[in-house]
Amino acid sequence: MALTDKTRDEMREIMARYPQPRSALLPMLHLVQSEEGYVTPEGIEMCAAELGISAAEVTGVVTFYTMYKRKAMGKHHVGVCTNSLCAIMGGDAIFSRVKEHLGVGNDQTTPDGKITLEHIECQAACDFAPVMTIDWEFFDNQTPGSAIDLMNDLMADREVTSTRGPVISSWRENERLFAGFADGKANQGPAAGDASLLGLNLARARGDSIPANPGADA
DSSP states (O other), rough: OOOOOHHHHHHHHHHHTTSGGGGGHHHHHHHHHHSSSSSSSSHHHHHHHHOOOOOOHHHHHHHHHSSSSSSOEEEEEEEOOOOOHHIIIHHHHHHHHHHHHHHHTEEEEEEESEEEEEEEOOOOOHHHHHHHHHHTTTEEOHHHHHHHHHHHHTTOOOOOTTTOOOOOOOOOHHHHHHHHOOOOOOTTTOOOOOHHHHHHHHHHTTOOOOOOOOTOOO
C-alpha cells in the first residue's frame, strides 16, 4: 500500500485550508489517486477517518464523479472529447482511430500500462474542437493522425508538450496538482489560446472598454 503517515499529514494540510474540514474531501481523493493510482478501499477508509464521516459517504462522492477511478490507471490518462461539437468536428473519428491503434476500448488500459483511454464529456474548449486531453492537459484542434502521433510519443516515453500548458509528466503527478500541491509548471505554456482571446484583443484594438460600475467598490 502506498498510503503512509506522510499521506495522512498531507491530508491534514489540505483539511486546514477549509473552514469545514469535510470540504477537503475532493482534493484528498486526488491525493489518494496520486499515491495509489486510483481510489482504493484503503484510501476511502483513510479519508473517512480523517474527516469523521462514514466510508459510505466517501464512496458516494467517489462513484458520483468520473475523475475518481476505481481501478488502476495507466501512466497516462488520454481523454477524447466525444460531446456534440467535438464529435461533429472529428472527435468520434479520433476516438475510433485511437482505440484501434492502442488495441483497447473505453476505460481500458494498454497491456504495457502506459495509457488508459477514455471518451470524455465537454471540456469547455469548444473553440478548439476537436479536443483531446493527456493527464487533463489540453491538446487542441486534433486529427486522427496527430492523435496517433501523440500516442506513439507516449508509448515511447518521448517528451510531449500540451497545446496550452506544460510538458506532460504523468497522471499521478497531475493528481497531486489537483490535490493542491504545486508542480512548478504554472508558467509553462500560455494560459489561453488565440480563439479564446479574440474578443478581448479586438476590443483592445478598437479602444473599447467596459463601462465603470458605480457600485462595484461599495
